[in-house]
Amino acid sequence: MLRLKSGLWLLGFVVFALLPLVVTNPAYRNIAVVTLIFMACATSWNMFSGYSGYVALGSAAFYGTGAYTMALMANHLHLQGGASMFWLVPAGGLAAMLVAVPVGAIALRVRRHTFVVITIAIFFVFQLTAINLSFTGGTGGLSLPYVPWGASYFEVPFYYVAFAILIFATVLSVLVRRSRFGLQLLAIRDDEDRALGLGVKVFPVKLTGFVMSAFVIGMGGALYAMLQGQIYPQFVFDPIFDITIALMAFFGGFGTLLGPLLGGLVLESMQQYFTVTFSSGSLGSLYLIVFGALFLVVILFMPQGIVTAVRDWWVKRAARAARDSAASDAALAGGSH
Amino acid sequence: MNSTALIHAIIDGVLTGSVYALMATGLTLIFGVMDIINVAQGILVILGAYLSYALSAHFGIDLFVGLAITIPTLFVVGIVVERLFLARLKGPERTAMSILVTYAISLVIEGALNMIFSVNPVQLHAWYVNQSFGIFGIYIAYIYVFGFLLAAGLLAALYVMLYRTRFGASIRASLADQTAAALIGIDVKRVATICFGIGVAVTAAGGMVYGATNTFNASTSYDLISRLLVIIVLGGMGSLGGALLAGILMVTLEDIVAVAWSPVWSQISFFVVLVIVLSLRPQGLFGKQSARVA
Numbered sequence: 001m002l003r004l005k006s007g008l009w010l011l012g013f014v015v016f017a018l019l020p021l022v023v024t025n026p027a028y029r030n031i032a033v034v035t036l037i038f039m040a041c042a043t044s045w046n047m048f049s050g051y052s053g054y055v056a057l058g059s060a061a062f063y064g065t066g067a068y069t070m071a072l073m074a075n076h077l078h079l080q081g082g083a084s085m086f087w088l089v090p091a092g093g094l095a096a097m098l099v100a101v102p103v104g105a106i107a108l109r110v111r112r113h114t115f116v117v118i119t120i121a122i123f124f125v126f127q128l129t130a131i132n133l134s135f136t137g138g139t140g141g142l143s144l145p146y147v148p149w150g151a152s153y154f155e156v157p158f159y160y161v162a163f164a165i166l167i168f169a170t171v172l173s174v175l176v177r178r179s180r181f182g183l184q185l186l187a188i189r190d191d192e193d194r195a196l197g198l199g200v201k202v203f204p205v206k207l208t209g210f211v212m213s214a215f216v217i218g219m220g221g222a223l224y225a226m227l228q229g230q231i232y233p234q235f236v237f238d239p240i241f242d243i244t245i246a247l248m249a250f251f252g253g254f255g256t257l258l259g260p261l262l263g264g265l266v267l268e269s270m271q272q273y274f275t276v277t278f279s280s281g282s283l284g285s286l287y288l289i290v291f292g293a294l295f296l297v298v299i300l301f302m303p304q305g306i307v308t309a310v311r312d313w314w315v316k317r318a319a320r321a322a323r324d325s326a327a328s329d330a331a332l333a334g335g336s337h
Numbered sequence: 338m339n340s341t342a343l344i345h346a347i348i349d350g351v352l353t354g355s356v357y358a359l360m361a362t363g364l365t366l367i368f369g370v371m372d373i374i375n376v377a378q379g380i381l382v383i384l385g386a387y388l389s390y391a392l393s394a395h396f397g398i399d400l401f402v403g404l405a406i407t408i409p410t411l412f413v414v415g416i417v418v419e420r421l422f423l424a425r426l427k428g429p430e431r432t433a434m435s436i437l438v439t440y441a442i443s444l445v446i447e448g449a450l451n452m453i454f455s456v457n458p459v460q461l462h463a464w465y466v467n468q469s470f471g472i473f474g475i476y477i478a479y480i481y482v483f484g485f486l487l488a489a490g491l492l493a494a495l496y497v498m499l500y501r502t503r504f505g506a507s508i509r510a511s512l513a514d515q516t517a518a519a520l521i522g523i524d525v526k527r528v529a530t531i532c533f534g535i536g537v538a539v540t541a542a543g544g545m546v547y548g549a550t551n552t553f554n555a556s557t558s559y560d561l562i563s564r565l566l567v568i569i570v571l572g573g574m575g576s577l578g579g580a581l582l583a584g585i586l587m588v589t590l591e592d593i594v595a596v597a598w599s600p601v602w603s604q605i606s607f608f609v610v611l612v613i614v615l616s617l618r619p620q621g622l623f624g625k626q627s628a629r630v631a
Binding site for chain 1: 368372374422425426427428430432433434436437438440441442443444445447448449451452456559563566567569570574601602604605608609611612615616619620621
């Protein structure tokens with residue numbers, strides 16, 4: 001089982017690593033880059049919200065902060081468009097963490113559903129600020145330095161940077177899950193008052209998790225800004241982003257490692273594909289319907305998400321197989337006497 | 338800032354705020370009885386507005402008369418959504434799941450509305466939308482007053498239902514404590530379904546007034562739902578009086594900031610007030626202080 005599992009992870013790694021060599025259509029490569037960014041963001045979101053049970057719906061505040069950090073720093077440092085801009089990706093992540101400290105300090109004072117609403121409210125403060133301030137360029141947004149790579153391999157460097165971010169997010173998520181800190185987050189999810197009673201310093205633990213999860217989301221936003229070359233406040237501070245990464249995690253399996261990866265892969269690639277294919281006309285709205293309906297179907301039939309449902313089914317099957325073989329062994333043993 | 342503009346802003350705020358209060362009351366009622374946060378409330382308001390639009394544009398039915406059709410329609414929509422999706426949600430993550438499920442429902446409706454009505458913004462029209470009357474040098478369109486009267490009437494009806502009828506008593510019992518309500522023989526499931534229907538039905542009226550006073554398309558719902566959520570959290574989730582007061586206060590404040598400072602920043606005042614109030618009073622203005630939240 002363990003070998004099968006690590007084999008599958010390795011297979012996934014190889015497939016993702018080789019994908020740009022097989023897929024040469026720039027439109028599809030672009031879809032792949034954005035999908036990787038979303039998988040990374042959903043994984044990072046899940047690392048806090050999935051483990052602690054605090055569903056944050058304002059993560060676009062961090063995504064947008066990362067995007068604006070990239071755009072503003074690249075312009076102010078007069079960077080040449082090109083690979084040197086990739087160094088600003090972690091800067092975007094750090095800026096998002098910096099912003100997450102006061103946001104978390106305010107939002108984490110309240111519990112669960114009030115927390116959800118207050119994260120939405122704080123997100124809108126960010127969006128409106130970006131629209132109204134002058135240095136953010138208002139609704140016109142900001143242009144980034146032009147990246148002069150040829151069309152035949154333009155997306156490839158982006159792809160591998162996004163892939164690196166995804167691996168970082170996944171490894172971080174695993175490490176947190178296996179650490180004492182991760183157990184404390186899970187204890188908060190199960191029963192915060194009991195965790196407090198047992199000596200978990202709940203507020204610092206929650207705040208640390210919240211701020212950590214902002215890092216990858218900020219990096220995702222920074223990379224996305226560089227890929228687009230132009231950002232607008234309503235697209236990087238996007239309420240749909242907030243809900244999309246949460247839906248991805250729930251779709252695949254809330255609080256599991258594989259869940260947000262699967263959810264991000266399926267939902268984002270589908271959404272991007274729909275957007276590219278039906279970019280004109282009223283069919284552009286079709287993906288909203290498909291996206292929403294698909295999520296509803298999954299959540300009604302597999303309330304724990306796909307990964308958990310499949311795992312339960314697998315465990316049950318294995319248990320039944322074990323029982324059957326035990327029974328037949330017993331029957332054989334009985335027959336030999 | 339001159340005082341006429343300020344008075345105008347206050348009058349405007351109270352009139353518009355009452356409509357927000359009506360929509361927020363539906364939302365907070367649903368939360369109080371069912372522990373469900375209906376994020377689809379925003380798009381349902383827009384759906385109500387589009388229904389009024391279709392009735393008036395294609396059949397020439399007056400906006401207020403059309404409510405006789407749109408309110409029952411949305412009541413049924415609410416019942417169907419509750420039975421089909423929300424009644425199945427169980428377990429400790431129920432409230433969080435309800436946000437995602439209603440969001441997904443909202444996306445489906447948004448996509449459908451975009452396809453049927455296109456994304457070009459529209460506005461509802463009638464003589465009372467276009468004409469206004471003057472009082473003390475302030476001009477107010479009739480629709481604001483009519484909308485206020487409608488919202489006040491429906492809120493009054495809601496309160497009479499809640500405080501003067503037997504069914505209202507079972508709703509209030511469910512609001513106070515669902516387990517205890519079930520123990521004294523109240524059919525909490527049925528109460529929940531009907532409450533959801535009522536909570537959604539008020540969006541028909543709210544949507545009609547909203548659509549007559551603003552241009553809208555399906556994506557306007559994001560702005561709406563974020564305001565409605567702020568209102569119910571500020572008032573204290575599950576508190577009907579809190580939603581009423583917070584609705585009027587917030588919209589009035591926004592209008593005052595718009596004239597006193599700048600319309601550009603008025604929207605932010607909404608969210609800033611929420612953040613400040615919640616830092617001081619995490620349960621909102623009238624929320625129940627719960628020591629232990631599961």
